[in-house]
């Protein structure tokens with residue numbers, strides 16, 4: 001690939017991957033991270049990426065609904081591209097993520113369309129949701145995600161992960177459960193929720209790292225400012241849940257299947273119960 005690394009910028013990263021973006025090409029590159037100082041065999045990297053890309057060819061669920069998808073293509077990038085790129089974007093990375101890095105030298109990566117930017121000149125929001133491990137094993141009442149969260153809490157690995165969010169709620173046809181999942185992820189986005197405005201990351205676990213938990217309240221206000229009307233975030237979430245195919249099963253005077261932690265009077269979330 002004949003690209004100039006200066007045309008690429010840091011976008012975001014999760015537990016396993018780091019993503020850079022090229023705004024003019026509307027493309028992203030996704031690199032695999034490893035613990036700092038660990039060498040990564042290039043052949044292993046290529047095989048791991050190919051395995052994932054092959055899997056995604058057999059799971060084109062969204063394309064069945066005529067939704068544009070792009071599972072990406074494998075690309076090889078020289079050290080001349082990678083080394084100055086990762087040196088340049090290092091300051092953009094959240095400190096909490098720096099236990100892992102993309103090793104120096106040439107790398108394999110996945111090239112994909114950037115779905116956070118609109119192709120038109122109109123301003124746009126993009127919301128990335130990753131409802132992980134939302135399956136329930138036979139004879140269990142909780143989904144795999146909730147069991148893993150509980151395990152992380154009990155062994156002290158991740159004390160920040162305590163919340164009411166259950167990834168299985170996103171797959172429910174009950175509108176209340178979808179909205180409940182969104183509201184809890186907004187309180188604690190984990191690695192599973194990100195908001196972008198015109199390709200720029202405006203809300204995620206990593207943005208909260210800089211501004212603290214009060215960033216939740218400010219995000220509500222920021223969305224009102226960006227959209228030009230009040231309660232913008234709530235309205236966007238309502239529309240999104242509706243378009244994802246849900247309906248209200250319980251009228252307001254009926255008992256809800258769970259207690260909603262959102263306080264509409266104060267327009268913020270109630271603190272978690274201890």
Ligand SMILES: [Zn+2]
Pocket residue numbers: 142143144145146147165166167168
């Ligand atoms: Zn669950």
